[in-house]
Amino acid sequence: MKFDRPAISRSRVETDTHTAQEYARITRERVAYLDGAERAERVADCTCPMCYKRSRVGGATCCEAPCGICRETIRSGSTCVDVVCRACAKRAGLCRVCGGDSEMKMRRKGWNLSKPDTGELPGEVGDATD
Numbered sequence: 001m002k003f004d005r006p007a008i009s010r011s012r013v014e015t016d017t018h019t020a021q022e023y024a025r026i027t028r029e030r031v032a033y034l035d036g037a038e039r040a041e042r043v044a045d046c047t048c049p050m051c052y053k054r055s056r057v058g059g060a061t062c063c064e065a066p067c068g069i070c071r072e073t074i075r076s077g078s079t080c081v082d083v084v085c086r087a088c089a090k091r092a093g094l095c096r097v098c099g100g101d102s103e104m105k106m107r108r109k110g111w112n113l114s115k116p117d118t119g120e121l122p123g124e125v126g127d128a129t130d
């Protein structure tokens, strides 16, 4: 396959350099969060180091989806709706945004994924007699 490519201009180099600089800045910030920067704020935000303060690009439509644990409705101003609600994220030690472990660790004992009121696990349907 053959692509056409316009000649590179000074402004194009400036734009691409700016984009690379911005990407480097964001990467450094992310590394700092991975190294524990703003940990207290991040824990209060119920997010993991990769999701904390991440810009979430989504359609600008009010959306809602059930929490992956308690099934309460989570509302969002965009199509990016959290995976679990804040209360469940905190209780289970999960990131509310991506649904992974809040410290990005594999826990040998697993996570508390049971519903707070019934103790039922997500995905379990009906009563526990079967």
Ligand SMILES: [Zn+2]
Residues within 6 Å of the ligand: 067, 068, 069, 070, 071, 072, 084, 085, 086, 087, 088, 089
């Ligand atoms: Zn929940």
Ligand SMILES: [Zn+2]
Residues within 6 Å of the ligand: 047, 048, 049, 050, 051, 052, 095, 096, 097, 098, 099, 100
């Ligand atoms: Zn996350």
